[in-house]
Amino acid sequence: MxxxxxxxxxxxxxxxxxxxxxxxxxxxxxxxxxxxxxxxxxxxxxxxxxxxxxxxxxxxxxxxxxxLDSAATGVLDQVTKSDLENVLQKFTGDIMQVPPLYSALKKDGERLSTLMKRGEAVEAKPARPVRVYSLSLQQFQPPLFTLDVECGGGFYVRSLVSDIGKELSTCASIQELTRTKHGPFTLEEHAxxxxxxxxxxxxxxxxxxxxxxxxxxxxxxxxxxxxxxxxxxxxxx
Structure with a gap:
């Protein structure tokens, strides 16, 4: 041939x-x-x-x-496992969430992330309703912790982690993120x-x-x- x-x-x-x-x-x-x-x-x-x-x-x-973000870093200080588990309950169910400034959402036809990279002033989008079906602590090894999240569409994990940090009177951000399921597709079986x-x-x-x-x-x-x-x-x- x-x-x-x-x-x-x-x-x-x-x-x-x-x-x-x-x-x-x-x-x-x-x-x-x-x-x-x-x-x-x-x-x-x-x-x-x-x-x-x-x-x-x-x-x-x-x-x-x-x-999915290409990479991120994270930190959490002076927080106990019990403190963290108690806070997670506040972020389960139907909640209001402010999307992160560094996102694919658009202003005047351009992504907010693009505007941020150019150093332009960007205002936060209004809080909007999102749904968290389950949120559980898998590992706790300060300053790192691992969560398992089952969420609905339009949800930002970065906003969740940032809000958890604020709720604990500290700061937190993502170090690693793995999407294990999307609709009917699972990481192990379909990706x-x-x-x-x-x-x-x-x-x-x-x-x-x-x-x-x-x-x-x-x-x-x-x-x-x-x-x-x-x-x-x-x-x-």
Missing amino acids: ATGELGSRSAEKLFSLSGLFAVYKPKGRTSAAVLNLLKERLLAEAGVQVKDNKRKRQALKIGHGGT LHEDRWTIDEIARSLEHCMSLFPGEQSHKKFKTELPAETAVSREDK
Whole structure:
């Protein structure tokens, strides 16, 4: 079989794929960087050469269901395990939360994080209702602690940790964060690591992941189903 023919068939298969699948995002990369790398890998495997970055984005459309920070640091001082466990109860259920200034939320069409990087003054967005289904302390080794959070859409873990610190009359921020579940997708069972980012692997993953949705659902429904309020995160703070 000629190389060109193989590339053509791979490209045909790649551009026929449609649906939802899960990938693993390693620490140190932004969500956007992971998507760009995945797109480059797939286009290269399919033999599709697109030099212009704008056209490359248009050639293969891939999006994500929720941004994860590339990295963070954390600190907590003079707090007992009992103090922390008691405070967590205040952040369970339906609560009001102010989104962090450094976020993907927009002002005048630009992300707040972009404005912050340019040194522009940014005002906090108003507090909004969010839901925390469960919040538990997993480990406590001062100055670090580990939480397990099951939350709804629009929830910011960074705001949660900051608010916990303020409630304890100190400060706290995230050192590590791992999303262990998003909708029906779990980290252990569904997330494709980088060594499996191939057209065939993604095709198999799509078939498996799409079977998790009951009945015949349209792509419009997928958009509302995926951010359903079952995003579980495990963090070390």
